[in-house]
Structures are given as structure tokens and as C-alpha cells.
Amino acid sequence: MPRLSVNVDHIATLRQARRGMEPDPVAAAVLADLAGAEGIIVHLREDRRHIQDRDLRLLRQTVQTKLNLEMAATDEMQRIALEVKPEITTLVPEKREELTTEGGLEVASRIAFLTDYIGRLKQGHISVSLFVDPDDQQIAASKKAGADWVEVHTGTYANARTDRDRAREFDKIVEAAKLAASLGLRVGAGHGLNYVNVKPIARIPEVEELNIGHSIISRASLVGLERAVREMIALIGTK
Numbered sequence: 001m002p003r004l005s006v007n008v009d010h011i012a013t014l015r016q017a018r019r020g021m022e023p024d025p026v027a028a029a030v031l032a033d034l035a036g037a038e039g040i041i042v043h044l045r046e047d048r049r050h051i052q053d054r055d056l057r058l059l060r061q062t063v064q065t066k067l068n069l070e071m072a073a074t075d076e077m078q079r080i081a082l083e084v085k086p087e088i089t090t091l092v093p094e095k096r097e098e099l100t101t102e103g104g105l106e107v108a109s110r111i112a113f114l115t116d117y118i119g120r121l122k123q124g125h126i127s128v129s130l131f132v133d134p135d136d137q138q139i140a141a142s143k144k145a146g147a148d149w150v151e152v153h154t155g156t157y158a159n160a161r162t163d164r165d166r167a168r169e170f171d172k173i174v175e176a177a178k179l180a181a182s183l184g185l186r187v188g189a190g191h192g193l194n195y196v197n198v199k200p201i202a203r204i205p206e207v208e209e210l211n212i213g214h215s216i217i218s219r220a221s222l223v224g225l226e227r228a229v230r231e232m233i234a235l236i237g238t239k
């Protein structure tokens with residue numbers, strides 16, 4: 001069974017809506033940890049739209065399992081990673097205008113650049129994962145560039161509208177996971193996984209880890225709402 005790592009970016013999204021102190025992604029990470037998550041993921045974006053530098057530094061001091069820093073392959077992020085030292089960094093493509101990470105990283109045409117970039121992180125004793133589409137070329141290139149892990153992008157599978165499309169995307173993920181493992185890469189998967197579509201992915205034998213954010217944070221906001229309302233009513237003392 002794969003391990004679960006929880007992405008807490010959306011707790012920070014909610015906090016940034018008021019630019020206040022709550023909810024705190026650091027507190028969310030502690031709760032995810034207590035619930036049995038085996039890793040915490042945050043994406044420090046260039047525009048700092050959700051996770052802030054302060055969050056990353058505090059998470060480094062509090063996450064006891066595995067801190068996975070998702071980031072674009074820029075000089076700024078490399079410097080921050082080498083200072084903060086997460087156990088692992090996941091390199092993702094990043095566009096300012098996107099709502100969330102849209103596609104996998106283009107590795108095949110940037111092997112020289114990424115080999116150097118990954119090498120520096122590994123010299124700092126940080127493992128490196130590349131977030132890639134389920135595509136043979138990108139997986140083989142990830143191995144060549146020196147990655148330790150690939151995280152197979154499950155977004156197209158998750159967004160498929162018909163059973164046929166979903167089955168086709170699922171097969172691609174299975175093949176990508178097999179190829180990656182056969183090359184000696186460790187395999188994670190994530191993006192768009194939720195309570196409806198996660199099971200088949202969780203049963204792919206080569207997949208060691210699932211990285212899930214939006215669906216867990218969304219569900220938490222609903223399953224926690226009733227209790228939150230009851231607590232406020234009790235405080236007001238009207239009932």
C-alpha cells in the first residue's frame with residue numbers, strides 16, 4: 001500500500017484570503033501527522049500566493065516525517081531548498097497565471113540543465129523527484145538527469161469524463177510506473193486524486209507514495225463544519 005503525503009497549500013490559500021494568521025498550515029501539518037500521514041508537502045510558489053517562507057521554515061522545525069518542497073527549478077528556489085533542507089524537493093513547472101500545476105515537467109529537452117540542477121540539490125543531501133506526465137520519454141529522461149523519484153501526474157486521469165478515457169489514462173500511469181521502477185526510479189503519483197478515484201491508483205504495485213491536497217482539505221472543511229458551528233453556538237450561549 002502506498003504511503004500518503006498531504007499537501008497543505010490550501011490551508012494557506014484560506015489564510016491568505018484575509019492575510020491573517022489562521023488557518024495555519026503548520027497546525028494543519030501537525031494534525032495530518034497525528035492522523036498518520038507519512039509526509040507533508042508544500043509548494044512555495046514564486047508569487048507566494050499561498051505558502052510563505054515563514055511556513056516552510058516552521059515546517060522544517062515541526063514535520064517529523066518527511067517534508068517535500070514542491071518548487072520550480074529556479075535559482076531562488078534552489079537557494080531556499082539548500083538552506084531549509086527538506087528531505088525531498090519535487091520539481092514542477094510553474095506558470096504565474098495557472099490555478100494549479102497544469103502539466104508535467106518538460107525533462108527530455110532539458111536534461112543538461114536539470115542534471116546540473118538536481119546534482120546541486122543532491123550534493124546538499126536532498127532527494128529529488130520530478131513531476132512528470134505518464135510518458136516514456138519523460139520518465140527515461142528523468143533517470144538520465146539523476147532524479148531519485150518521479151511523481152507521475154494523475155491529473156488527466158482524474159479529469160477524464162468518460163470511463164473509456166479514464167481507463168486509457170489509467171493504463172498510461174501503470175505503464176509509466178512500471179518503466180520508472182524498472183529504471184531504478186522510485187515512484188509517487190498525485191494531482192487531482194480524491195475519495196472517488198484514488199483506489200485504482202493506490203493499487204498500482206510500483207507506486208510507493210500518493211501526494212494529495214485539494215480533496216483532503218476540501219473534505220476537512222465540510223466534515224469539520226458542523227463541529228465548528230456547534231462550538232460557536234455554545235460560545236455565544238444562545239441555545
Ligand code: PXP
Binds near residue numbers: 007009070190211212
Ligand atoms: N503533486 C504535485 C506535483 C502538485 O503540484 C500538486 C498540487 O499542488 C499535488 C500533487 C496535489 O494535487 P491535489 O491538490 O490536486 O491533490
